[in-house]
Amino acid sequence: MYIVPVASGKGGVGKSLVSANLAIALAQAGKRVILADLDLGGSNLHLILGMNSINGSIGTLLNNSREKITSILNDTGIPNLQFIPGDSEIPGLANLTASQKRMLVRKLTSLEADYLIMDLGAGTGQTTLDFFLTSSHGIICTTPTPTATVSAYLFLKNAVFRVLQGTVGKTGAGADYLKELFQDKSTLRQVYFPDIARELDIRDPEAGQKFRHAMRRFSPRLIMNMLENPKDAEKINRLRRSAQQYLDLDLLHLGVIFRDDLQDTALSARLPIIRYKPSSILSQAIYRIADKMIQLEADTDGSVLDLETINDSFEAAETEAESDFENRMNYIEELLNTGALSTGDLVETIKSQHHELVQLKKQVNLYRSKVVRAINQGFTV
Structure with missing residues (x-):
């Protein structure tokens, strides 16, 4: 089962809409998919799916750890797609204990499916970061705005720190070095992970080796949402360069999605846009991303991605932005000519x-x- 957490540095970037529609696209491609709402404290994914009633929730498992996770699997009415609802009514649910997180991850990964799509809460809370790191290829959803791209970078920075904490452990020379780092706030603001890795190699070679191994396998993927014009696609390159330079992290680009007012109409009709209008520019972009994911899993089979594949992904995204924009303009022109607009x-x-x-x-x-x-x-x- 491929675990695909979907996160964002801030709210309002369309993360949940991407999660829901991407899960449907994978299911329509014949994959067995489970979509889990792990935006704990702010769960609303069932509304995006257009589900009027749900059976059980994540809160059911937290209240009774003996409860089987299959008891809260909901049928969506979409072939190959099942849904696990979140819970926004239990106070403090967004801040789970370590044992609660382990229990949830264990139950989720025991399920049988081809894909487990986990829609996470926005921001850099520890619960969100820990769920994101259950996979080496989680998705970061962002938009072309400066605040969104900076927030995406800060999310990745916090995720790498979480990887570092996990590899050095709580005792030893590596752990002591990490405590020193966190005591110096100015160092944390301008952190440069290649230097941290080299210093860790000197102080605690075993921890340094573990950190480098974990980082080689950590390959987050990007989706740029809510584009207005093709030039917006280029704005992700700054995020990519910052991640490479300061975090020593290579990102793979899954693709771009243009803003589409039809999305609001679909939500009002309580239908995911991929079902409301499969031929829309937005829906076609989702299908394209789903196809890329399936192809990537088939080609790489869990191996580390090479630089050529990563470079190609960014070039392809810019080409797709040009093509989608042209299709969008043609669609508007067609509506004007027919009188529909x-x-x-x-x-x-x-x-x-x-x-x-x-x-x-x-x-x-x-x-x-x-x-x-x-x-x-x-x-x-």
């Missing part, structure tokens, strides 16, 4: 997008001022 509708759409751009510009200016202030105070981002 009036000139007034188009004007309103442009006005709405202009308002979004103004708000985004304000957000960028705010972020820029924070960066300048931080630099003036002697810190680096």
Whole structure:
């Protein structure tokens, strides 16, 4: 079973929508899929799937560790796809104990399926990071906005720290070195993991070897969501370079997804967009990503990805962005010609997008001022 955690550095980037539609696409490809809502404390994946009633939840297992996980497997009505609901009604559920996390992971990985898609909570909470690290190829969902890409980088940085903590253990020279790092907050802000790995090799060679081995196998995958134009696809390259330089981490690009207002219509109809309109640009992008995942698992069979494959994935994403944008413009032109979309509708759409751009510009200016202030105070981002 391929375990695929889906995470994001911040909320509002469409992570749950990607998780739900991707699970459906894999199921339609003939794969046995289980979709688990692990956004504990904020679970709403059943609404995206259009499920009116659910049987049991993650909270059921936490209240009774003897309960079998099969008792909360829900039929979605979609062939090959089963669903495990989360629980947003139990206080403190987002902060699980170590034993609760181990119990949940053990029960989840005991299930029989081809894919286990885990929709995680946004942000860098320990529970989210630990679930993300149950797989070496979890997915980070982000958007072209500066705040989203920076948040994605910070998520990856925290994940690498979690890998480091797991490899050095709680005692020994490596653990002592890690305590020193966490005591110096300025070092943590401008952390450079290649230096940490070299220092760890000197202080605790065994821990250093374990860390390097874990990092070689750690290969997160990216999805860039909510694009407006092809140039947005290039904005992920800064995240890629930062991850390579500071985290010593190579990322694989699974693909891009353009913003589509039809998504809101599908949600109102309580249907995932991949079922509401399979031919939409958004749905086709999801199908493309699902095909890539299936092909990757077949080609690599768990082996470490080579640099050529990684480079190709970023080049392919930029090409796909150009193609999808062209298809999107052709679709709008077709709607205008057939009268399905009036000139007034188009004007309103442009006005709405202009308002979004103004708000985004304000957000960028705010972020820029924070960066300048931080630099003036002697810190680096």
